[in-house]
Amino acid sequence: MRVLSGIQPSGRLHLGNYFGAMKPQIELQEAHDCFYFIATYHALTSLNDGKLIEEYTREVALGYLALGLDPRRTVFYRQTDVPEVTELTWILSCVTPMGLLQRCHSYKDKVAQGLLPNHGLFAYPVLQAADILIVKPKFVPVGQDQKQHIEIAQDIQTKFNQAFGCEILVRPEPLIREEVAVIPGVDGRKMSKSYDNAVELFCPEKQARKRIMSMVTDSTPVESPKDPAKCNVLALLRLFADADETRDWEERYRRGGTGYGEVKKRLFELYSTVLGPARKRYQELSAHPEEVDRILADGARRAREVAAETMREVRQACGLTIARV
Secondary structure, three states: OOEEEEOOOOOOOEEEHHHHHHHHHHHHOEEEEEEEEEOHHHOOOOOOHHHHHHEEEEEEEHHHHHOOOOOOEEEEHHHHOOHHHHHHHHHOOOOOOOHHOOOHHHHHHHHHOOOOOHHHHHHHHHHHHHHHHHHOOEEEEHHHHHHHHHHHHHHHHHHHHHHHHOOOOOOEEEEEEOOOOEEEOOOOOEEOOOOOOOEEOOOOOOHHHHHOOOOOOOOOOOOOOOOHHHHHHHHHHHHOOOHHHHHHHHHHHHOOOOOHHHHHHHHHHHHHHHHHHHHHHHHHHOOHHHHHHHHHHHHHHHHHHHHHHHHHHHHHHHHHHHOOO
């Protein structure tokens, strides 16, 4: 089955990105025909710094490849390398009701967080629908809280096919990821670039250790029992450790005699062990940017082959022709 997903290059990659999206996406390539793209156009809705977008785009590419994305199996590309996407966005805009966009939770949430409202932020679900529909995937992996994004793409797909009396665009279905508990940042809030509370994936090891050791905890004395369900450090450790180790730490919390510093040290050890190979691969790839460029160019070529065929069908249905030059 074909699967499509994308990630915005809007900041440094961190543990929230890894456990919430990157790890499960990479696992999907074992059994599916995956198309993964770096959402460079989408980044413009919240970031107006060309140098940063270029830098973050490079980090996303390096990060996925370092973590195990196989470009022989997976079509991996930059959104901006497939210009057919923006052409389809305009066509879909012409069949998308305003009321559909006005109901989008994400737009309201981002404005509430302080982003200045602009047309790109308001209309981005149409671009997102074009990203999806142009490669005709069966599934789009999302968390339960992102299901509305796929429902909007489904509505737009139906509107287009009905408007032009065709069945060209394929209905995408959400592939609901197994829910990962909210990944806490060093301050206890949800890990996020905007909160500046993240533990980055590929920062210097000393910096990562400092961030982990600075995680906020309560003032319960070492000798006293602790509630394992209320510790942010243990919440992160659960994501790295196996079930046996996790149970052992939970029992030690309930007995008392375990300090938070001890748990933080173990969390850093697991961070280093689990992500160590990927961090080494990241450095190796960073030294050979031409190889990353080659991989992205090949992914763009393969993605455009699919996108061009979809657009040929869409233009024909819409009565649009282009000159052959």
